[in-house]
Amino acid sequence: MFKQILEPYLQHLEIERGMSPHTIEAYGRDVSFFLETACAFGVLKLPLDAGQLAKLEDQRGLLRGHLALLRKLDRQRSTLDRHLAAIRSYYKFLLVTHVLEKVPDNLRTGKGGRRKHLPRDLTIEMTEQMLAQPDISTLRGLRDRAILEMIYGLGLRLAELVSLDLGRIDWVSGRVRVLGKGNRERVLPLAGCARTALGDYLELSLEQDIRQRFTTGRLFDDELKLPVFEGRRGYRIAHRTVQSRVSVYAGELAGVRGVSPHTLRHCFATHLLEGGAGIRVVQELLGHQNLSTTQIYTHLSRGRIKESFLNAHPRARRKNEREKKK
Numbered sequence: 001m002f003k004q005i006l007e008p009y010l011q012h013l014e015i016e017r018g019m020s021p022h023t024i025e026a027y028g029r030d031v032s033f034f035l036e037t038a039c040a041f042g043v044l045k046l047p048l049d050a051g052q053l054a055k056l057e058d059q060r061g062l063l064r065g066h067l068a069l070l071r072k073l074d075r076q077r078s079t080l081d082r083h084l085a086a087i088r089s090y091y092k093f094l095l096v097t098h099v100l101e102k103v104p105d106n107l108r109t110g111k112g113g114r115r116k117h118l119p120r121d122l123t124i125e126m127t128e129q130m131l132a133q134p135d136i137s138t139l140r141g142l143r144d145r146a147i148l149e150m151i152y153g154l155g156l157r158l159a160e161l162v163s164l165d166l167g168r169i170d171w172v173s174g175r176v177r178v179l180g181k182g183n184r185e186r187v188l189p190l191a192g193c194a195r196t197a198l199g200d201y202l203e204l205s206l207e208q209d210i211r212q213r214f215t216t217g218r219l220f221d222d223e224l225k226l227p228v229f230e231g232r233r234g235y236r237i238a239h240r241t242v243q244s245r246v247s248v249y250a251g252e253l254a255g256v257r258g259v260s261p262h263t264l265r266h267c268f269a270t271h272l273l274e275g276g277a278g279i280r281v282v283q284e285l286l287g288h289q290n291l292s293t294t295q296i297y298t299h300l301s302r303g304r305i306k307e308s309f310l311n312a313h314p315r316a317r318r319k320n321e322r323e324k325k326k
Contacts, residue, residue, distance in 0.1 A: 002032045005048045009093050017089075018182045022159055030086035037066045053099050056091070060104040063087070121266050124274075126253060127152060131193075133249040139204050143237075144245050146194075146201040147229060151246075151261050153194030154178075155268035155286050158261040162239055166210075167224025169198075172217045180287040188285060198228075205230065269297040 010028050013019045019027070038044040043062055044052050056062070066087075070080055094100040122130065131148045135141035150156055156164075160178050168177045174190045190198070202211060210226075213219045227236035242261055250259030265286070272282050283294040 001046075002035050002048065005035075005053070006031060008097070009090055012093055013089070020159070020181050020183065023181065026082060027086040027089065030083045031090045034066055034083070034087050034090075037069060038062055041065060050099050053094060056094070057100045058102060058104050063104055121270050122256070122259070122263065124271055126256070127264070127267050127271070130249050130253045130256075130259075133252050136200070139201075142197075142201040142204060143229060144249070146197040147237075147242060147245065148249065148264065149194040149197040151264040152268050153192065154188045154190070155265050157181075157265060157287075158239055158242060161229065161261070162237060162242065164228045165224060166214055166226045166228055167219060169214075169228065170217060171215050178287070182289070184287060184289070186284065186287045202228075266297070269294070273297055 006028055009031070010024055013024045013027060014021075035044065035048070038056065038059075039046060041062055043055055043059055067080065067083075070083060075083075091100065091103045095103065131145065131152065134144040134148070136145055147161065150164075151158075151161060154176065156178065157180065160180055163179065164176070168179075169190065170176070171190075174195060176188045176190050177185055178188055179185050202214065206214060210219070210223055213223065229237040229242075231237040231241050246259060246261050246264070250256045250263075269282050269286055272285070273279065279291070279294055279297075282297065283291055286294060288294045
């Protein structure tokens with residue numbers, strides 16, 4: 001409905017802000033929903049043009065009403081945050097393009113009111129048990145184990161895993177070039193269990209001549225874009241397939257629920273910090289642009305440290321036991 005009016009904004013996100021296609025699609029969807037609300041509230045009327053959009057100026061009640069509608073639809077807090085970010089960026093675009101002269105007061109606060117939540121994570125023991133679930137006597141089992149090991153071993157996002165091409169893996173030097181959010185590239189080490197699991201999978205999934213060229217770094221140009229992980233009929237594996245397989249293996253692990261590919265990425269960061277890795281190193285490996293995004297994992301690590309302290313220190317243990325008796 002709003003494709004034509006939003007086209008300049010979406011181009012701005014792609015060209016000037018360098019956002020990923022996935023983020024651009026989400027922002028476009030969120031802003032479109034916001035414009036629907038504006039029409040429903042009578043602030044805007046179809047067909048939309050620049051003159052109509054000027055009516056968005058200083059509409060504080062519209063934003064409150066839109067957020068109330070999202071809450072009524074039982075949207076998660078993370079979804080509300082993304083909607084706010086999308087609407088805020090759209091208002092900024094309208095300011096830059098001189099459609100508006102000011103924005104509502106409740107859009108000027110930035111992200112200060114955003115509530116950070118601790119992600120779900122698994123212990124090292126539970127993670128290892130989950131990674132051992134796939135049946136590696138089959139090709140699909142080898143693929144699934146390689147997927148789990150790559151996400152947990154390299155901290156990959158789901159989109160980064162799915163879009164991974166053979167040409168981005170330097171098998172000789174043991175490095176992977178990952179294209180993350182905002183088209184920012186980072187280089188990750190490929191070693192240990194992740195390298196072994198990926199090698200076992202590619203040993204069977206690749207044709208012998210392609211595998212030979214891959215392991216020696218001599219792939220032909222048309223082979224550089226071949227997907228590392230395939231789904232049905234030789235096509236690139238789908239996001240939903242990866243999500244489903246992770247959920248299945250977590251379910252087999254004593255019925256653990258709510259585990260996603262992003263959970264394994266969280267575990268990657270948390271377990272690194274618990275093992276003594278510096279937060280700057282973890283930030284680089286995760287591909288976070290801001291250190292504040294990585295710092296959420298320090299809370300998880302501190303929680304484990306506190307638990308170990310309460311269980312191990314004699315003075316802390318006595319106090320803990322007294323509190324439990326109450």
